[in-house]
Amino acid sequence: MTVSRETERLNQYAGLMRKWNKAINLVAPSTLDALEERHISDSRKLAELSKATVGDWVDLGSGGGLPGLVLAINQPDRNISLVESDKRKCSFLRNVCREVGLMNVAILNERIEMVEPLSAQNISARALAPLPLLLSYVDRHLASGGRAWLMKGRNWRNEVDEARKDWSFNLTAHRSATDPDSAILEMTDIRHA
Numbered sequence: 480m481t482v483s484r485e486t487e488r489l490n491q492y493a494g495l496m497r498k499w500n501k502a503i504n505l506v507a508p509s510t511l512d513a514l515e516e517r518h519i520s521d522s523r524k525l526a527e528l529s530k531a532t533v534g535d536w537v538d539l540g541s542g543g544g545l546p547g548l549v550l551a552i553n554q555p556d557r558n559i560s561l562v563e564s565d566k567r568k569c570s571f572l573r574n575v576c577r578e579v580g581l582m583n584v585a586i587l588n589e590r591i592e593m594v595e596p597l598s599a600q601n602i603s604a605r606a607l608a609p610l611p612l613l614l615s616y617v618d619r620h621l622a623s624g625g626r627a628w629l630m631k632g633r634n635w636r637n638e639v640d641e642a643r644k645d646w647s648f649n650l651t652a653h654r655s656a657t658d659p660d661s662a663i664l665e666m667t668d669i670r671h672a
């Protein structure tokens with residue numbers, strides 16, 4: 480059986496996560512056994528959903544690289560920037576890029592609020608902040624006409640209601656690959672109300 484380049488790279492990435500997680504908390508240790516099912520598969524779903532879109536991508540608060548590195552592996556022709564304030568997590572991200580041979584990733588070891596606006600066509604985030612705050616981060620770095628892809632847990636409907644008090648946007652909620660009650664929120668026309 481031939482293993483695809485993508486699968487091979489995802490396996491390498493998962494192996495590095497398992498190795499480094501002992502030293503730095505990339506994901507909760509209790510979820511490490513289910514790394515592929517619990518963490519990587521939803522990022523792969525996002526990669527498939529966004530495949531037809533064009534333009535640079537910024538992943539905010541990348542941590543151990545979810546979903547940013549999975550996207551970079553799935554879409555090697557797209558430029559992807561990962562913004563992460565934690566120095567040790569950035570060392571891990573750089574190490575993965577080197578070991579896996581990812582040439583399409585830039586790692587910005589800075590705070591999202593301090594990075595000069597990046598004007599990206601696509602922005603993603605997972606487990607970073609409640610939606611109202613997250614939209615202020617997205618607003619800083621999204622190009623006009625751009626699209627946000629925000630991975631949200633079971634409380635996503637309440638977060639959307641809360642965010643609508645201060646923001647207007649178009650929303651398509653895609654069902655998560657791992658939990659039917661969680662969602663990948665695809666948002667366009669994001670404006671401060």
Ligand SMILES: C[S@@+](CC[C@H](N)C(=O)[O-])C[C@H]1O[C@@H](n2cnc3c(N)ncnc32)[C@H](O)[C@@H]1O
Nearest residue numbers: 540541542545563564565589590591605606607
């Ligand atoms: C809970 S982790 C989630 C990481 C990853 N997205 C995931 O789903 O596994 C949130 C990450 O965002 C980073 N972070 C939080 N606030 C940030 C900020 N203002 N600027 C840059 N990174 C930030 C933290 O250091 C942490 O690595």
